[in-house]
Amino acid sequence: MMEQDPLSQLRDIHLPQPGGFWPPAPGWWILLAIALTLVVLAFVLLRQKRSKNRWLGTAKKELQRLEQNAVADNHWFAALNQLLKQSARQRYPERIPESLSGEPWVRFLLETSPKDRVASRPVVEAMVNSAWRPVPGCRPEEAVAFARVWLGGQKC
Template structure:
């Protein structure tokens, strides 16, 4: 080392070590919290909707079972009416549809049906009245189509 040259005693410039990925910057923390909150909210909404629509899934499964065992017998129409009343009780609890029968039940079904009420009236009447007659005058396929239409239009 030369005492005459003080610059020769200086060390080279050292850059600081690059920052690691941890701990993240505050903006990343905020983004992570927002994403977690959004995911939790979406999961909660999804589970709430599934829980509220449990009756509809159950009714559709029961309708599929009735479709497999469809026969033009009064007992079969009683089961279909029971299914529709249970579904109506879940969907419209304030109107107490389980207490309705006869023409009042037909009117309720038509009033809450999603579409094509005029064409559905004869089918709905036969669906309700076939449960109490000794001989059935309608086809189970028509009653199933009406029930499927009525259940398909139910939203929660």
């Protein structure tokens, strides 16, 4: 005779061990892929913007150099106009600003100036004309001030 109770041979119910943190669920992999894509995209866009605006930093350094060597002669004003034309070619290539001179160049500078267009007209005219006149009609400080304002408004 077997007097064994079959229920006594059963073990208690054991819950399975909780899963570890690795490997993550598929949703976490998708989230990681999206986050990495966004980081790479932000890096590429920032790098493009910096390389696109590199000319502006160079132009501001050149303007500072011109300001330190400011002399009221036509060669200095020609160098300042050359700097502004190079900067305009970078910012407005479709308008071909390097081919402008005289009154069209003055109008272009005033149209693209960020502020004080009417008040700046005499300074800009004198600055442009001083590049070819033997006796400049503009003070270098005024010309540098306008160039700094003009370059300061040039953002891509």
